[in-house]
Amino acid sequence: MKYGFIGVGNMSSAIIRGMCAGDKFNNEDILGYNRTAAKVEKLSAEYGVTTCYSTQELVEKSDVIVLGVKPQMLPSVLPEVKKYMKDGQLIVSIAAGKEISYLKEELGENVHVIRVMPNVNSRVLSSTSCYTASEDSTEEEIKAVEEMFGAVGSIIKLTEDQFGIFSAVGGASPAFTYMYIDALARGGVKAGMPKDLALKIAADSVMGSAKMVLESGKHPYALVDEVCSPGGTTIEGVCTLHEKAFMDAAEKAVTAVIEKDNRLK
Ligand SMILES: NC(=O)C1=CN([C@@H]2O[C@H](COP(=O)(O)OP(=O)(O)OC[C@H]3O[C@@H](n4cnc5c(N)ncnc54)[C@H](O)[C@@H]3O)[C@@H](O)[C@H]2O)C=CC1
Ligand SMILES: O=C(O)[C@@H]1CCC=N1
Numbered sequence: 694m695k696y697g698f699i700g701v702g703n704m705s706s707a708i709i710r711g712m713c714a715g716d717k718f719n720n721e722d723i724l725g726y727n728r729t730a731a732k733v734e735k736l737s738a739e740y741g742v743t744t745c746y747s748t749q750e751l752v753e754k755s756d757v758i759v760l761g762v763k764p765q766m767l768p769s770v771l772p773e774v775k776k777y778m779k780d781g782q783l784i785v786s787i788a789a790g791k792e793i794s795y796l797k798e799e800l801g802e803n804v805h806v807i808r809v810m811p812n813v814n815s816r817v818l819s820s821t822s823c824y825t826a827s828e829d830s831t832e833e834e835i836k837a838v839e840e841m842f843g844a845v846g847s848i849i850k851l852t853e854d855q856f857g858i859f860s861a862v863g864g865a866s867p868a869f870t871y872m873y874i875d876a877l878a879r880g881g882v883k884a885g886m887p888k889d890l891a892l893k894i895a896a897d898s899v900m901g902s903a904k905m906v907l908e909s910g911k912h913p914y915a916l917v918d919e920v921c922s923p924g925g926t927t928i929e930g931v932c933t934l935h936e937k938a939f940m941d942a943a944e945k946a947v948t949a950v951i952e953k954d955n956r957l958k
Contacts, residue, residue, distance in 0.1 A: 694722065694756050694757065694837060695722050695723075695724060695754055695755045695756045695757070696712070696718070696722060696723050696724065696755065696756070696757045696759065696841065697724040697725070697726070697745070697751045697752070697754060697755025697756075697757065697758050697759065698723075698724065698725045698726070698751075698759045698761045699726050699727075699748060699751055699752075699758065699759065699760055699761060699762060699770060699774070700726075700727060700728075700760065700761035700762030700763070700766070700770070701725040701726070701727040701732050701733045701736065701761060702727070702732070702761065702762075702763075703813060704761060704787060704811065704813060704815075705725065705759065705761030705787075706732065706736060706816075707811075707813045707814075707815040707816035707820075707845075708759075708761075708787075708811060708815045708816075708820075708841075708842075708845055709723055709725065709736055709740070709742060710736070710740070710815075710816045711815040711816055711817070711818050711820070711844065711845030711846070712841070712844055712845060713736075713739075713740040713742065714818060715818065715844050715845075717840065717844045718844070720740045720741040720742050721741055721742065721743055722743075723740075723742040723743065724742065724743040724744075724745050724751055724754055724755055725737075725742060725743070725744060725745065725751070726744075726745040726746070726747065726748060726750065726751035730744060730746060733745070748770065748773040748774060748777065749773070749776075749777045752773075752774055752777040752778055752782070753777055755782065756781075756782060756783065757782070757783045757785055757837060757838075757841070758774065758778075758782055758783070758784050758785065759785045759786075759787065760774075760784065760785065760786040760787065760788055760796075761787060762788070763788070764788040764789055764790050764791050764957050767788060767791055767796075767799070768799075771796070771799040771800055772799070774800065775799065775800050775801060775804075778800070778801075778804065780803075782804075783805050783806075783807065783830075783834045783837065783838075784796060784800060784804055784805065784806045784807070785806075785807050785808075785809055785838060785841075786806065786807075786808050786809070787808075787809050787810065787811055789810070789860050789864065789954050789957055790857070790860075790953075790954045790955070790956070790957025790958055791808075791957060791958070792808075792853060792856075792958060793806050793808055793825070793827050793853060795958075796808075797827065803829075805826075805827055805829055805830045805831070805834055806826075806827045806830070807824055807825070807826045807827070807830055807834065807835065807838050808824060808825050808826075808853065808856065809822055809823070809824045809838060809842055809848070810822060810823050810824075810856060810859050810860050810863065810864045811842060811845070811846070811864070812846075812863055812864050812865075812866075812867050813867055814846060814867055815842075815845040815846055816845075818844075818845050818846060819846050820842065820845045820846030820847070820848075821846060821847055821863040822842040822845075822846060822847065822848040822849075822863070823848065823849050823850070823851040823855075823856070823859045823863065824838055824839075824842070824848060824849075824850060824851070825850065825851055825852060825853045825856065826838075826850075856954075857951050857954040857955055858951055860950065860951070860954050861947045861948075861950035861951045861954065862947060865947075865950045866947075869943065869946055870899065873899070874892065874895045874896050874899055875892070875895075877891070877895035877898075877899075878891035878892040878894075878895045879891075881894070881895070902916075917931060
């Protein structure tokens with residue numbers, strides 16, 4: 694099976710790096726075409742993936758065609774893809790906002806399409822992904838997508854009406870979490886700890902806290918209470934976060950992403 698990526702930027706390169714890190718794929722079966730060829734050539738040099746130099750070359754050589762360009766680029770990319778597609782090829786779109794109905798309208802109603810929302814943690818085999826498949830997609834096609842994204846993290850099936858929400862809570866949230874980790878570390882730096890050490894401690898603690906939420910079966914706020922010793926130190930920080938509307942800001946950030954996703958339709 695050949696997996697071809699059109700648009701090898703931050704997201705596709707994270708998926709490709711993740712796919713190459715495991716042993717489930719032959720690296721040369723992973724193909725990429727990017728407007729700036731150097732981005733794919735770098736991955737070819739590093740991992741031995743195949744560089745293509747046009748949409749035509751990529752489409753002609755791939756079984757699964759991953760649309761990795763930004764949603765705004767699809768109107769110019771899809772006619773090119775359509776021109777060279779043949780029966781039996783599968784389209785996988787990772788574009789935010791753009792629905793299966795739009796992709797079928799542009800590519801042809803007979804084209805099988807699976808939408809996936811991955812996240813950039815694919816690079817370290819820890820993506821949180823979801824997919825929804827067009828009704829005509831076959832079991833083999835769904836299996837291929839589950840294998841591909843399962844190899845770079847976890848993947849669940851979702852109905853398309855939940856995609857925008859997933860895109861915020863699963864797709865965009867790593868950015869928020871990286872900001873939070875950096876803020877924790879900066880607090881440490883302010884108090885005199887070297888940044889690299891503070892970052893490592895903050896990131897490790899976030900990872901452990903995520904595991905705790907997933908595995909303890911407890912409500913996150915019950916866990917907050919467990920950290921706050923009566924009259925202790927943590928409660929001072931928790932009250933400060935409340936005072937600065939931390940929870941409200943995080944929730945509003947998710948809503949803002951969903952609203953933008955809706956405007957892309
Ligand atoms: N960055 C992320 O964390 C996530 C991104 N996505 C989706 O992934 C897609 C790509 O996003 P990013 O990788 O962040 O953007 P990006 O800007 O890093 O990558 C897009 C790439 O497409 C290339 N490109 C543009 N026009 C092209 C064309 N006509 N032919 C070939 N290549 C072309 C650009 O040179 C660039 O390398 C978007 O649709 C986005 O919604 C989905 C989930 C997470
Ligand atoms: O920022 C974006 O548009 C993409 C979609 C989800 C995460 N990144």
